[in-house]
Amino acid sequence: MVRPRRAVTPRFRDGFQVVTAGVTGVAAFGALAATGVVSGEMAKDYQEAKADKAESAARAAEAAAGEPVAVVIEKRRPHRTVVKTTVVERVSSAAVTSPGSGGTVTSRPSNGSAPSKPATKGGNGGGAGSKPSTPSKPPASKPPPPPPPPAPSSGS
Amino acid sequence: MTLAPSWTEFRALGTYVHLQTTGDPAHAEMRAAEILDAVDAACSRFRVDSDLSRANAAAGTRVAVSDLFRAALRVALDVAEVTEGILDPGLGRNLVELGYDVDLEQVRQRRDLAAVVGAEPSRGRWKSIELDGGSVRVPRGVALDLGATAKAWAADLVAKSLMEETGEAVLVSLGGDVSIAGPRDEARSWAIDITEHPGGATQDVAPAPVWLDAGGLATSSTEVRRWRAGGVERHHLIDPRTGLSTQGPWRTATATGPTCVAANAAATAALVLGDDAVDWLEARGVSARLVSGDGQVHLVGQWPAPARSGAL
Numbered sequence: 101m102v103r104p105r106r107a108v109t110p111r112f113r114d115g116f117q118v119v120t121a122g123v124t125g126v127a128a129f130g131a132l133a134a135t136g137v138v139s140g141e142m143a144k145d146y147q148e149a150k151a152d153k154a155e156s157a158a159r160a161a162e163a164a165a166g167e168p169v170a171v172v173i174e175k176r177r178p179h180r181t182v183v184k185t186t187v188v189e190r191v192s193s194a195a196v197t198s199p200g201s202g203g204t205v206t207s208r209p210s211n212g213s214a215p216s217k218p219a220t221k222g223g224n225g226g227g228a229g230s231k232p233s234t235p236s237k238p239p240a241s242k243p244p245p246p247p248p249p250p251a252p253s254s255g256s
Numbered sequence: 257m258t259l260a261p262s263w264t265e266f267r268a269l270g271t272y273v274h275l276q277t278t279g280d281p282a283h284a285e286m287r288a289a290e291i292l293d294a295v296d297a298a299c300s301r302f303r304v305d306s307d308l309s310r311a312n313a314a315a316g317t318r319v320a321v322s323d324l325f326r327a328a329l330r331v332a333l334d335v336a337e338v339t340e341g342i343l344d345p346g347l348g349r350n351l352v353e354l355g356y357d358v359d360l361e362q363v364r365q366r367r368d369l370a371a372v373v374g375a376e377p378s379r380g381r382w383k384s385i386e387l388d389g390g391s392v393r394v395p396r397g398v399a400l401d402l403g404a405t406a407k408a409w410a411a412d413l414v415a416k417s418l419m420e421e422t423g424e425a426v427l428v429s430l431g432g433d434v435s436i437a438g439p440r441d442e443a444r445s446w447a448i449d450i451t452e453h454p455g456g457a458t459q460d461v462a463p464a465p466v467w468l469d470a471g472g473l474a475t476s477s478t479e480v481r482r483w484r485a486g487g488v489e490r491h492h493l494i495d496p497r498t499g500l501s502t503q504g505p506w507r508t509a510t511a512t513g514p515t516c517v518a519a520n521a522a523a524t525a526a527l528v529l530g531d532d533a534v535d536w537l538e539a540r541g542v543s544a545r546l547v548s549g550d551g552q553v554h555l556v557g558q559w560p561a562p563a564r565s566g567a568l
Contacts, residue, residue: 182294183324183413187420191412191515192327194334199522201541202512203436203470207563209445210469248263248276250447250465254454255477255508256271256407256431 261425268292269300269407270359271431272454275414276446279424287421288414288428295410298325299402301348302359307392308400312348316396318388329387332405335521336382342525344496346381348399354501355485356492363483375499403492408474408520411435415516432475435516436468445469452477452508452547461551464510466560472516476523477508495528504530511537511544 190196204210261276264285269292277284298321300306304313307325321329332345353375355363385400386393394400411428415435418426425438427446432454438444445467452460452475459479466473478501481492495502509526513519522542526533534556537544543557555561 182290183417184420185323187413187416188324188327191409191416191517192331194338196515197331197334197517197521198338199511199513199518199525199537199540199542201543201557202472202514202519203468205473205512205543205558205560206445206467206469207465207560209447209467210443244260245262247260250449251274251276251427251429251434252272252432252451252454253429253434253448253473253475253510254432254451254456255475255480256454 261427269296269410269430271407272429273431274427274429276427277418277422277424279418279422279426284418284422284424284426287418291414291417292410292430294324295328295406295413298322299328299406301351301401301403308402311392311394312399315394315398318386318391318393320390321392323390326387326390326392328402328406328409329385329392329400331409331517332402333382333385333387335405335517339521339525341378341380341382341496342528343404343521344378344380344382344494345400345402345404346378346385346394346398347494347496347499348401349397350375350378350494350499351401351403351492352399354490354494355483356481356490360481360483360492377499378496381496404524405517405520407431408433408435408472408516411516412472433516433520434468434473436470436472443469448473450475450510450545452479454480461547461553464545464553464562468512471512471514472519473510473512474516474520474523475508475510476520476527478502478527479507493524493527502528502530504528504533505548506530506533506546507549508547509533509544510546511542513542 259278261278262281263274263276264281265272265274266285266289267273268289273288273292275281275284275288296303296306298307301308303309307319307321311319311321329345332343335343336345351357355366357363381395381398384395384398407430411430411433412435414430415426415428415437418424418428419437419439423439425442425444426436428435429448434446434448436446446469448466448468450464450466451457456463476493478491478493483490489501491501493502494500495504504527506527509523511519511522511526513522522537522540522544526537526544526546529536533546534554537556541557543559544555545559546554546556548554
């Protein structure tokens with residue numbers, strides 16, 4: 101596919117430098133994406149720059165080898181990253197994906213699983229004076245929500 | 257005393273999602289659904305626009321894929337390596353040849369599924385899958401299927417994301433793949449009910465209630481995703497050594513691990529390994545509960561004996 105060469109504008113150049121400062125390759129996109137919504141313009145520019153670079157490399161290789169080089173270039177449409185890169189890396193590392201011992205599994209709760217008691221406000225004390233004060237009733241407090249049912253684990 | 261969690265349930269990735277959190281359950285459900293939609297868009301075998309389907313359709317060439325899919329595939333390849341190929345992400349064609357090429361409900365409604373002839377073993381097919389930078393190359397004749405790891409990995413993603421975003425304790429059960437996350441200074445055990453079928457079924461062994469305080473727990477079973485092809489019962493767990501549905505002594509396995517991915521890898525590997533499962537699990541320090549074809553329960557490692565009679 102022939103793509104017209106894109107002019108390097110100052111805005112594009114500066115944006116690209118921000119993206120690539122200190123990181124390389126796909127990690128640049130991942131680092132940018134980790135901050136939340138990927139800017140449509142910047143992501144588009146970055147993808148086009150990558151595509152242009154790949155195509156230039158392919159053309160150079162083609163010229164050197166004298167044979168056509170097949171290049172699969174697929175532009176990624178900008179998208180909002182919904183999972184932080186740091187979280188993805190933490191749950192995907194080989195160190196934690198290998199079968200092994202995990203948490204402690206028991207037939208009864210070990211600790212910290214009882215519902216908390218609801219807070220109740222204290223009543224007002226009686227004031228000085230001849231009239232006996234009527235102790236005020238504490239306001240009715242909401243009962244704590246029932247504990248959740250056990251989480252299911254079944255074949256699916 | 258620690259705060260009791262609230263809970264919510266919904267469906268995603270073709271299965272049930274049970275979510276408990278000490279934070280806002282509505283927000284947790286919204287974020288979980290968002291994350292699971294992203295995993296589906298990346299890894300679904302039944303979506304033509306997913307990264308997985310595009311990589312399969314262009315087998316033999318490099319295809320640019322999302323960071324999320326790349327991470328999912330990396331996990332699948334790592335699990336293949338540590339299980340020495342017992343869990344192989346290159347068995348997509350075997351599933352299709354067995355008849356599981358669309359949603360299971362549609363498969364079951366078919367009347368014309370032919371018997372499988374000449375299923376091809378994997379022979380380390382996963383080793384030929386190339387993951388390089390932002391692209392994937394699936395060799396010709398191979399198709400990816402991340403069914404053995406993606407759901408458990410998604411459960412870990414949801415749990416860790418919610419905990420990091422809210423600071424609240426979270427439990428996610430995604431079709432039986434359970435992941436737990438919580439603040440480091442909070443000790444908490446979560447009640448989990450283990451059954452073979454979702455909600456339990458008449459033919460299941462008695463439910464086994466347990467409490468888990470960290471990591472993950474997963475149940476794999478050959479009893480749920482079943483269909484008939486050419487008069488032969490098939491199920492979705494493929495033995496890479498034969499290319500066919502597993503035929504070992506165990507029908508259901510539940511295992512724990514440092515993550516849900518690790519737990520699920522152990523549970524699924526146990527069903528594939530059959531007679532070698534107990535030794536394999538014990539060698540890796542995995543606690544597990546295995547149910548044989550005739551309903552006998554075998555406990556491995558530190559799996560607790562039942563607290564009440566009748567439940568193992």
